Structure formats: structure tokens, C-alpha cells
Amino acid sequence: MAKPTVGILHPGSMGAAVAACATTNAAAVLWCETGRSTASAARAARFGLTPVAELDELLDRSDIVISLCPPAAAEDLAKGVAEHGFSGVYVEANAINPVRTQRIAALLAPAVTVVDGGVVGSPPVGGKTPTLYLSGPADATARIETLFANTAVQAAVLGTEVGKASALKLSYASFQKTSRVLVALAIGMAREHGVDQELIEVASKRTDSYLSEPQYVAKTAARAWRWGPELEEAADALAAAGLPPEMLRAAASTLARWHDVKDDGELTLTDALDRLAHP
Template sequence: MDCEAITVGLLHPGSMGAAFGAHLRRQNVRVLWCTDGRSSQSLARAEDAGLEGVQNLMQLVARADVLLSLCPPAAAVEVAQQVAACGFDGRLYIEANAITPRRVREVAELLPGAVVIDGAVVGSPPVGGKQPTLYLSGDRDGCLRATALFDASDVKTHVLGTEVGTASALKLSYSSYQKASRILAALAYGVADANGVADELLKIAGKRGGSYLTETDYIPKTASRAWRWAPELDDAAALLRDVGLPDDLMRAASRVLHQWSDARDRDLTVAETLSLLQVDHGRDKNAEP
């Protein structure tokens, strides 16, 4: 595939989407984004990535050969509905958000005339040498076309099969563990700190390689991403229910993230971050449980 002849419409340039767009631009792929209703931060990211702005979604859909959806998970289906209303068909739609297989299939049903590929990104945005993997599943030719877009980039692709939903199932399986582990680490450190044994906890954790407990600087990062992670864990809970497994842990983790709803775009210390989780249980702290 001649990437220079391809126009990709990016929905939307968040930190991950803008980084993907930048790699496509380095391969001389034309990358469009819709400026209507987007924030000044989105504008800055798009300009830094060399993306070309269009005024509205109708213009974007009309001019794009491929649409790449990388938006907050909670908005994925709504974005697909908006695209469908613009008459997108006969072209490639890469649904690359962390949503359940059921919701990916819902997106495919909304776009019956398009080739909808299930995509899932595992890893950090491809900046500073980081190399995330874009897992793909669905139509074989569509997956090959998606793979060709990133052949010479730091985005590595891996095709899992022809069933729409497989890539998303893998993503939620991984993120349900990884994100819940970050939340548990924050809570463990918080309770240790409240009881004056945080340093001892870190010593114990340091004896085990790769323990999230040692990465206390990640606690504010977890809180700052809570607005995006909470819907993802809600979808992870839904996936657990779909396969008949308990979803209580994921729902509890999502509730913790919702308590960090005010942490977005704030530069907080660990102590300030943990203070946002304080809960008044309506009883004397010295009372027996």
C-alpha cells in the first residue's frame, strides 16, 4: 500500500492519538483531525504532531480513506454514531479504544458499509523511543491495510485473527489487571502511610522486582488518568460479567477512580492525591469496627 496516497482521519488527538498521528506523518501519510469543539490542548497536540485541521466531522469523513478512533473509551460508540451520520462507508474504520468486544461489535453494526477493524493499544504513547503494540482483529485485508500504515513506525502491530472483538478482549484482560494493580498499590501505600509504616512497606516491596508498590510517584499519575481509566474498568467489569466471572473487584476499582475525578490536569503530590480518597464513614476513628 502506498501510504503517501492515504488520508487518515484521526478521532481525536489526545496524547495517544496525537502520537500515532505524528508517526503516520513521518511516513508522509496525510492526517486530518476535526477542530470543532476541541480544546486548546488538543489544538496544541495536533499542531506539534503536524496534523491538518478541518472544520467539522462531515469534512473529515468525506476526505478520509481511513478513520482511526482513539478517544476516551466512554465516547467510542457515540463517536461511531456521529461518523455513521456523516455517511462513512466503503472505507476502513479502526476502532482502537479500550472497550468490550460487545461494544466493538456495536460500532461495526453502526457502520455496516465500512470495514470495521477491532484495534487495541497496549503500552504507552509512541514517544521517546517507546513502542506500543496495536493489536488487530477482523477482516483479513483490513488488518493488512492497518498494519501497512505503521510498518516503518514505532507502533508495532500484531494481528490476532478475523473475529471482531478479539483484540479488545485482550486489551481489557490486560488493563483490568494492570490498572487495578495500580489502584491497589496506591491504597496499600495510603494505609501504610496513615499508620506510619510506609518506609517499611517500601523496603518489603523493594525485595520483589517490578512491584508497583515501589513506584509511589505513579500514584498522582494514576489519579490524573482516573477520568479515562474509570470507564475502561467499567467495561472490564462488563466483560467479566459477559463471561460469567465476578465483577465486584473491577467495579470497586472504578469507584476509587471516580473519587479522583478532580485530579485531572492537576500537579499533585502523593499526599494530596491520597487525601482525595479520604472517606468519612460516619463513625469515630477510634471505635471498634
């Protein structure tokens, strides 16, 4: 089978690095210069991407288009592709929720085959090997797997349902990114009282991720009656230190959904999650 021509929308730090990996198995990887910054042009040149002047040319020449852009722009980009009449494979790889991904798939149907994609990990440079999770029609996801075979991007297919890859990406991001913000708040509060180094020392004694211990959710639910007020107190301490308290107040509000399972040692993970979704 002939190597495909690939178009990348748009070559930001992640998009350009992912596109660079695609050059291994593609005839060419194109990007559109119109409206892009000098930084984008320099990045694209550094990664060996081929410039074209207009989006129409990119779409005319491409067999596969990969959309990796700021989330807010995802649907506008897809509309531009739909208006052009592109009829290849469109990889919707932005960090958007499954409903938006499905909406984009419906917008591009039936002419375009949409593959849902979600990149988990850092850009594939300097030895980093992110995973590109895929879901969608089997023949199309197989093409994307082939495109990234033997590169720093590890492709993994989740199934044929568009939306699964987006769901996995955002599920992980909801923990991974929010946890970084919580670190900033915790250390900020500790620093205000001169115990930041002691806090880091306490934390260093436990390096496991709670995300890998889902069974702990039931224990959290059973203790929510205590933990909620504790987080409200912590939120007050943040506010007193001039730090934003809203995240901890939101966490306390979430814990309140478990108010009726106080100290329930028989609670299961399924029970806890059901009560969280349907208080």
C-alpha cells in the first residue's frame, strides 16, 4: 500500500512533535502556513514538516488529517474541513469531551471517516513516548496504527465507538492536571506558615498514585462526613493566605454527595460511584 500524505492542524508543541513521528511512515506531512506564527513555522521546519500556503491545498493533498489544536478551536477547524469537501480519514485528537467529538463526527459524516484520538503523555521528543489512544471504525484505526508504527508515538485502539478515546483522555486529565493544581495549593498554604519543606517530607513517604487505587474511593465516601468539613477549613486557610479556595470548596461539595454513607464499612466501589453520579 502506498504511503499516505498527512495533514496536521495545527503544529503546536504537541501537534508538531506527533506529526514529526508520522513522517516515518508517510509520503509527506503537510501543514498550512496561513495565519500561523513565526514560532509555528520554525517548529514545523525543525520537525521536517512540508509547508503549504492554504488549507484547501492541504486538504486536497492529504489522505489523513490530524487535528491537534487548543480545545476551543476543534469544531471551527472541523467545519472548515467539512466545507472543503475532504473525504479521507480525520483524526480528532483534541482534548475535548466525547459529546463534542461525536458532534464533529456527525458534522463530517458521511464523506469523512472520523477517528477519535486522545494523546496521553508529553510530546514525543527527548525520549518521551506518549500513547495515542484511538477509537472508531476498525479499518481507519488500523491505518493510524500503521502510520505511527515503530515511532515514539504508541498507538492503542480502544474499540470502534467514537468518544471512547476522548473519554479516556479527559478522565486521566481530570486527575493528572487537577492534582498538579492541588500540589500548588497545598505547598502554597504550607509556605505561608513556614512548613513547606516539612510537607514535602511527609509526602515523600508515599509516592503511589491514588488513581491506581480505585478501591480507596469507597473508603473516601465513608469518610466524606469528616473530610468535607476538613476541606472547608483548609479552604478558609487558603483564603486567609490569599490563595484561591474554590477548588477545595468544590471538593467539599463533591464529598457532600456521600453524606448518607457515614462510616459504612460495607460500601463497595460500585456503590460509591453510583451515589456520586446519582446522589
